[in-house]
Amino acid sequence: MVRRCLSIILAAGEGTRMKSSMSKVLHPVAGLEMIRHVARAAAAAGSSDLAVVVGRDGEAVEAAVRQDVGTVATFPQHERLGTAHAVLAARTAIADGADDVLVLFADTPLIRPETLARARAVLAAGAAVCVVGFRPADPTGYGRLVEQDGELVAIREEKDASAEERAIGFCNAGVMAFAGADALEMFDSIGNANAKGEYYLTDLVEIARRAGRSVRAIEADADEVTGVNNRAELAAVEALWQDRRRRAAMLDGVTLQDPATVYFSHDTEIAADVTIEPSVVFGPGVRVASGATIHAFCHIEQASIGEGVSVGPFARLRPGTRLAAGSKVGNFCEVKNADIGEGAKINHLSYVGDATVGDAANLGAGTITCNYDGAMKHLTEIGAGAFIGSNSALVAPVRIGGGAYVGTGSVITDDVPDDALAIARQRQVNKPGRGREITERNKAAKAARAKSGGAVISRHQS
Template identity: 75%
Template sequence: MARRCLSIILAAGEGTRMRSSKSKVLHKVAGLEMIRHVVRAARAAGSDDVALVVGRDGTSVADAARREIASVAAHEQTERLGTGHAVLAAREALAQGFDDILVLFGDTPLIGADTLARARETLAEGADVCVVGFRPLDPTGYGRLIEAEGELVAIREEKDADAEERRVGFCNAGVMAFRGDNALAMLDAIGNANAKGEYYLTDLVAIARAAGCRVRAIEADASEVLGVNTREELAQVEALWQGAWRRQVMLSGVTLQDPGSVFFSHDTELEPDVFVEPQVVFGPGVRVEAGATIHAFSHLEGCHVGPSASVGPFARLRPGADLAQGAKVGNFCEVKNAEIGVGAKVNHLSYIGDTSVGAAANIGAGTITCNYDGALKHRTEIGAGSFIGSNSALVAPVRIGEGAYVGTGSVVTDDVPDGALAIARERQVTKPGRGREIAERNRAAKAAKAAGKA
């Protein structure tokens, strides 16, 4: 029978060093709140339930977590009396009876599900407590994990460590797993006889060993357990996440011409043989199919790019943009909530919003769909094989028929039937010599103005 697991995520810290108006765990990495990254890892490691220990912005933090797992239960920690006290804020969840308990932190968004699964495996193999450790380049300031004969015998804070113990490079990451059958008894045994009068979860190691229990440590990569307390550390975590994702994307068959300048979101999907030029940003909700090219300085969010389609350079695809096979959205174009059909072209300097563009249609430079009347959005339909002349304005709601032509510079307010030509502009009037007269008049006015200033 599968072992049941409860993950307790500590997210009650004030986060004052972030200097933010919101809880630090609501700050985003790769477009996703840190707390959601941690909940995802817990779920991927097989957690049946998640108990969230909250403080500041507790409702918002819980709402974010529930976007990953609807059943997340929130427990408020009204006093800040250490990590052991924080875990016991979830006493109600602990009392329900689980085989494995994982204790995680809401500000360590890179924690890997594989590491958490290994911690659970260690419990399944007979350990009562499993502590996750790491090996930083400089261990100064971290609690050391002291091992003997494969067992973890102590977590020694640096101030309490002797010279030999300070040379130990294996450090406490804070993440812990322990058996659920005696969890409450061990947690209740944690005391606060220390300088700060707080209850430290790390004391669980000594308590477990005194009770004859087995305690082991496993090692995680240092990047996984990097906590975020400042904006600088948030940027470091973002950089680590982006670097790992770029490697994964390239190994999957995607070409990144300048990997370090391309930024992804947590849910970006790129199929093999996608080609991405430098300085591209993928916001949340983007899927790009095989053979598509994303040219430099483009920004995509909430959109779909079909096979062999082309985007940019300097293009913006907003939510709801949907490019079919071979479609093209060129430089300085913006597309929002619009379908661009197979082989259709929106080559340059255009805004296409709330629109459907049929297959093989051509949208001339400077074309805009006027979709907003100040209160409501309206839709434009552009038929297959149609041709929209440059600098045209299509005032929605309006339909341009299949194979229709719209003359350059037109302002179209009425539907254009299939195969028709629409020209909606004033007839040109030419007045011989009048241009010269205007130029001479303007030069005289400029000279008079200059003389007056003198």
């Protein structure tokens, strides 16, 4: 029997320490909003229903989550009266009768689906409550998880803990799972007889135990339950995510020459036997096929890179770039919204935008597709086997035929037929002696300027 799971994501915090114009949970890690990381983890752990408790920017938070999860309900939290009060904002979702209820936090984007699945397994084995714990390097300030004979008997806040309990290194991460059948009854039993007058999820441990129900704890890695409250912590979580992804890539057969300098996006797809040199940044939507080499100092986003392709160094691939097998984009090149054919070469210092480049075509250094007229973008078509000489400008819309040859330094404004030679430049003119005259004139002007103390000498004065 498949157990139905409801995940409740708490996303109503003000996030004032972020000092941001938008909700904290919309800040990205690896190019994906934090709350979407959490929603994806819940879905991967088998959660069929999702409830998001929202506050600031509620509509934007809901819109972000809907990109990944089809069935989502949002519940506003108008007052801040503790974690249990926040969960009960989603009362109607809890009352719908899921077997398992997970309570997650939108600012812990590194939570793993495997951890949530383990918590659900504890519920399936008969527990009423499962608490996710971790072992921080320094437990100071965290609630301690007090266990006895495999059962969790208490979550003891540090101010209330004995010396023996303070020595416990197993701490409360905040993430919890509850048996759905008992969830509302347990939540309604939570009181607020405390200094702050708030309702705390941690009270459920005592409530469940008084009812004779089993309460268990599982351990997660400290990294995956790391929360984000400010920009420094956001950067720290980004670093943890990147380290995790780099290791996974290398274990999958990707060579990272200097792993710490390579940055992935949440959806980067890198095949085995790809080599990535130092200082490479992958934006969203990048796929790299086997055998490709990404040389140093490249920036790539929304691009598809085929087998055996060579990119860079110092290349930028912008959205819509598709490089077929065996093609090359050289150093200091930029490619945007272009299909580059098999074996085609775009050599150094070139810009190719809104273009198709045929198989085995060669674009010399400094080739530019002039795709923008100030209002519209236009297409440049370069046929298979064409050769574009260095420092040529191809003014779109224009077609260079297959096997055609464009002379160096040409400005091409008309189509070039297949196998034709196009030369679009003025014929060179040599004027004997004029070079020496210009040199002597320039030297005289420089001497006059020095004599006048550096004042600029106009042409009329000289």
